[in-house]
Amino acid sequence: MAISVELVYDALRKVKHPEFEQDIVSLGMIENIEISGKKINFSLKLKKQIDPFIKSIKNACVNSILSYVDKSADIQISIIAHEKQNIKTENTLENVKNIIAIASGKGGVGKSTIATNLAVAVAKLGYKVGLIDADIFGPSAPLMFNLIEDRPEIINENNIDYFLPIEKYGVKVLSIGFFISPDDALVWRGPMASSALKQLLNQAKWDALDYLFIDLPPGTSDIHLTIVQTVPVTGVVIVSTPQKVALADVTKGINMFKGEQINVPILGLVENMSWFTPEELPNNKYYIFGKNGCSQLAEKYNVPLLGQIPIVQSICESGDNGIPVALDNKSVIGKAFESLAKSVVKETDKRNLNINPTQKVIIKK
Numbered sequence: 001m002a003i004s005v006e007l008v009y010d011a012l013r014k015v016k017h018p019e020f021e022q023d024i025v026s027l028g029m030i031e032n033i034e035i036s037g038k039k040i041n042f043s044l045k046l047k048k049q050i051d052p053f054i055k056s057i058k059n060a061c062v063n064s065i066l067s068y069v070d071k072s073a074d075i076q077i078s079i080i081a082h083e084k085q086n087i088k089t090e091n092t093l094e095n096v097k098n099i100i101a102i103a104s105g106k107g108g109v110g111k112s113t114i115a116t117n118l119a120v121a122v123a124k125l126g127y128k129v130g131l132i133d134a135d136i137f138g139p140s141a142p143l144m145f146n147l148i149e150d151r152p153e154i155i156n157e158n159n160i161d162y163f164l165p166i167e168k169y170g171v172k173v174l175s176i177g178f179f180i181s182p183d184d185a186l187v188w189r190g191p192m193a194s195s196a197l198k199q200l201l202n203q204a205k206w207d208a209l210d211y212l213f214i215d216l217p218p219g220t221s222d223i224h225l226t227i228v229q230t231v232p233v234t235g236v237v238i239v240s241t242p243q244k245v246a247l248a249d250v251t252k253g254i255n256m257f258k259g260e261q262i263n264v265p266i267l268g269l270v271e272n273m274s275w276f277t278p279e280e281l282p283n284n285k286y287y288i289f290g291k292n293g294c295s296q297l298a299e300k301y302n303v304p305l306l307g308q309i310p311i312v313q314s315i316c317e318s319g320d321n322g323i324p325v326a327l328d329n330k331s332v333i334g335k336a337f338e339s340l341a342k343s344v345v346k347e348t349d350k351r352n353l354n355i356n357p358t359q360k361v362i363i364k365k
Contacts, residue, residue, distance in 0.1 A: 003070055005033050008040060011068040015060045018053050024061070031080065038073050040065060045080040051179065054079065081196060093201065095208040096130070098234040098348050100267065101227060103257075105249025107218035110272040111239040112140040113319055114309065114340075115215035117326035118237070121341035123170035124329065127210040130165060130172040134197050134227065135217045139177030145169065146322020151178055155205070163204045169324060174204050194226040201230055211348075228262055232358040235267040235351050237306065237344060242271055242293030250294075254301055265355055267347040268304035269294045270340060276311045282332060285310070304347055307340035309333070 013025045020027060024044070033042040044061070046054060062075050093099070102118070104111040112135060123129040133141035142148045145168045152174060153164040165172035176196060206212065214233075217223050227233060236257050240250040250269070257264045271294035275285040288311070298305040309315075312333050318325040326337040 003035050003038065003040065003073065005035060007069050008033055008035070008042070008065060011064045012061060014064050014068065015057060017047065017057060020047065024057065029057075032078075038070060039076070040069075040073050041076045041078075043078045043080045054179065093206060093212070093231055096206060096212045097210050098352075099212045099214065099231050100344070100348065101214045101216055101224075101233050101236045101264070102239065103216045103224070103236055103253055104218045104239045105247075105251070105253045107138075109218075109239055109241045110309075110315075111218060112144065112215050113315060114237075114239045114270055114272055115213055116141065116144040116319070117324045117337045118340060118344065119171045119211075119213045120169050120324045121326040121329075121337040122211055122213075122345065124326065124338070125341055125345065127345070128208060129170065130206050130209045130212040131174075132200055132212065132214045133173070133175030133177060134200065134214050134223060136176055136196060136223060138217070139175045140319075141173055141175040141215065142177040144319050144322060144324065145171070145173055147173065147178070148322075161203065163200075165204055165206065169327060172206065172209070174200055176200065194223060197223060197226050198230055224256065225262075228264055229360055232360050233264045234358055235265040235348060237267050237270060239270045239272055240294055240297075241273045242287070242290040247293050247297050250297060254303070258301075264358060265351050266301075266303050267344060267351060268306035269298045270306050271295070271308045273311045274308040277332065279313060304343070306343040306347065307336060309336050309340070 009025055009030070012030055013023045015024050016022060017024055017027055017029070024030060027047060029045050029047060031043040031045050033040070035041075044054065044058060051057075058077055058079075061077060065073055065075055102111060102115040112133075115131065119129050119131040131141060133139045142150070145166075147166055147168060150166050152166050154161050155164060156162070163174060165174040166178070167173070214227060216227065238250055238253050240247055254266060256262060257266055273289055274294075275287050275291075277285060294308070295305045310333065314331070315325055315333060325331065325333045326341075328334040329338050
């Protein structure tokens, strides 16, 4: 028997949303059903901007179709984010002393690895630290902190849901990846990504923090504008590799943050993958991507070079295993992140001493 749209709808009517206690078809959560032979594609539209039940709902959809439609069906489900209405929330960041954005001109330079290990290293110095994984299109914090199966607790105050960040390795972490399965194709329409980011910023109970690091998506986009318009960013740390193609994109990032309309202080550059050091030859350095590219760029733009992080096998392994290398301050790479953390703290203190607090950016059209 051929698979029909009606059969798929009938199967999905057996799936109830745990919170709303109605089936997902009646809730209007099913869109764009497409059938080609045994291939079934459709979208799940979220009822809330961030729905902690979406992963279990997706699994229930697959099981219901396999049980009631065709046990050999090939099912692909994409997630459509819900456009959240404006909600007045309290200022949950009022007790955060420093908000530091971690940016990069392009992808693939190890920005999230730097953000994760920098946050851990600063926490190890004795500071209260938080990390927002704002890389909406490729969240990696759940993997790097070994929190893939974790979900933040949600509390309700004055009919508003607030998320409690998950603490690991001394860092309070919140990521869009906590709410969306890593296998999901997440569809963001227009301002939806910015709206989700605002929710992570404004509907989380961060408590008192010395540093809140924000891991931004690569490049320059609406997400970056959303950050500077939503919160007063103390300063920006820009990550790059030494090769020319990466440095060209860093220049765009520097010019964006230094621009007249945004004007957020740049704390400095971090050169990642500075050289390769084999574990069996710890004193050897091989400059695979060029030498001192970031130091030259830092000198050109009169910003500090905060640190140089080498390539070692343990960085990749630790990221995949969810155990940041910064935890081991006896290793070469651990010491490199400790030095980077001290540099960031030093430059932040210097910035706060010499420059007035950053205000939220108002973009004039």
